[in-house]
Amino acid sequence: MPWKDGTGPPWLHGKFKGCGYRMTIPRQGILDVLNETADHLSAEDIYHKVHGAYPSIGLTTVYRTLELLVHTGLVYRFDFGDGRARYELAEGPKSIGHHHHLVCTGCGRIIDYTDFIEEEIELLKQTEKGLTKKYKFRVTNHLIQFYGLCEACQGTG
Amino acid sequence: MPWKDGTGPPWLHGKFKGCGYRMTIPRQGILDVLNETADHLSAEDIYHKVHGAYPSIGLTTVYRTLELLVHTGLVYRFDFGDGRARYELAEGPKSIGHHHHLVCTGCGRIIDYTDFIEEEIELLKQTEKGLTKKYKFRVTNHLIQFYGLCEACQGTG
DNA sequence: ATATCTGCAAAGACTTTGCATGAGA
DNA sequence: TCTCATGCAAAGTCTTTGCAGATAT
Numbered sequence: 096m097p098w099k100d101g102t103g104p105p106w107l108h109g110k111f112k113g114c115g116y117r118m119t120i121p122r123q124g125i126l127d128v129l130n131e132t133a134d135h136l137s138a139e140d141i142y143h144k145v146h147g148a149y150p151s152i153g154l155t156t157v158y159r160t161l162e163l164l165v166h167t168g169l170v171y172r173f174d175f176g177d178g179r180a181r182y183e184l185a186e187g188p189k190s191i192g193h194h195h196h197l198v199c200t201g202c203g204r205i206i207d208y209t210d211f212i213e214e215e216i217e218l219l220k221q222t223e224k225g226l227t228k229k230y231k232f233r234v235t236n237h238l239i240q241f242y243g244l245c246e247a248c249q250g251t252g
Numbered sequence: 253m254p255w256k257d258g259t260g261p262p263w264l265h266g267k268f269k270g271c272g273y274r275m276t277i278p279r280q281g282i283l284d285v286l287n288e289t290a291d292h293l294s295a296e297d298i299y300h301k302v303h304g305a306y307p308s309i310g311l312t313t314v315y316r317t318l319e320l321l322v323h324t325g326l327v328y329r330f331d332f333g334d335g336r337a338r339y340e341l342a343e344g345p346k347s348i349g350h351h352h353h354l355v356c357t358g359c360g361r362i363i364d365y366t367d368f369i370e371e372e373i374e375l376l377k378q379t380e381k382g383l384t385k386k387y388k389f390r391v392t393n394h395l396i397q398f399y400g401l402c403e404a405c406q407g408t409g
Numbered sequence: 410a411t412a413t414c415t416g417c418a419a420a421g422a423c424t425t426t427g428c429a430t431g432a433g434a
Numbered sequence: 435t436c437t438c439a440t441g442c443a444a445a446g447t448c449t450t451t452g453c454a455g456a457t458a459t
Contacts, residue, residue, distance in 0.1 A: 315423095
């Protein structure tokens with residue numbers, strides 16, 4: 096479980112350092128933000144949040160750290176089609192577990208859902224197996240998104 | 253069925269004009285390219301292809317036309333995470349029908365698959381229904397992508 | 410000590426916007 | 435005719451790269 100004293104989630108430190116990377120203040124800040132905050136943060140969101148605690152951080156560092164985190168698999172990167180990437184801890188601290196996304200094309204809001212996930216996972220697992228066999232494709236990840244209008248945007252027209 | 257004389261697919265003309273848009277040479281060229289070519293073209297891909305037959309076309313027009321087409325639902329827009337959007341006719345001329353994507357994170361290749369689609373569609377339909385009820389979210393579209401390494405990229409490491 | 414990391418500034422890539430000209434209905 | 439569409443150029447976003455100084459181990 097994450098420590099609440101601001102030193103950040105220790106298991107992430109471990110994994111990160113285990114990959115041969117140095118743990119620095121900016122990186123710790125980025126991990127903290129990812130760990131503490133609700134999902135779907137853009138690089139700039141993260142930058143602003145870390146900036147509060149560590150004003151000398153640069154946006155470049157955020158991008159570079161996120162690249163590392165995505166590459167090591169600690170963080171997932173999502174494209175919701177609005178021109179900026181969003182980032183999310185692969186393994187949530189609260190064990191949120193697997194979830195997928197509803198993307199509102201009206202206001203850009205993202206809703207996580209975990210409903211029906213088990214059935215989805217089961218089907219995906221089978222599909223994955225079939226695709227691997229047929230296309231010799233080694234699946235490492237998958238993405239399911241529903242696009243549409245959230246409740247608020249349906250009235251707007 | 254599409255006419256082969258270069259005037260472009262008539263049903264698209266009809267739909268397009270039915271939406272109140274004018275049919276022009278650049279737009280016709282763009283529709284032709286989308287209709288004739290394999291999937292997943294970027295705006296610039298389309299620009300280059302149309303440019304062959306109609307050299308005075310501008311990239312801006314391609315973007316603006318694609319925006320219209322996506323907005324009217326005649327064309328789907330995909331983000332595969334490589335920083336550029338790809339476009340694909342919503343209703344293929346050869347009735348290719350519904351398909352999803354395998355995205356190779358090594359070389360960027362996109363593989364369409366239609367295998368297991370029926371099961372997927374069935375599950376998605378149910379999920380959609382459930383999500384609509386629970387989140388009052390009006391689903392208009394969905395996206396399923398598998399990420400991983402294609403056969404060629406698995407050897408590369 | 411030294412290989413790595415950082416922040417700034419500049420560059421790069423994709424997409425959108427402003428505006429005067431040109432074309433469709 | 436009269437509105438809509440076009441293309442060029444410029445601007446706007448998000449992201450990446452180059453480099454000298456700072457930092458973690």
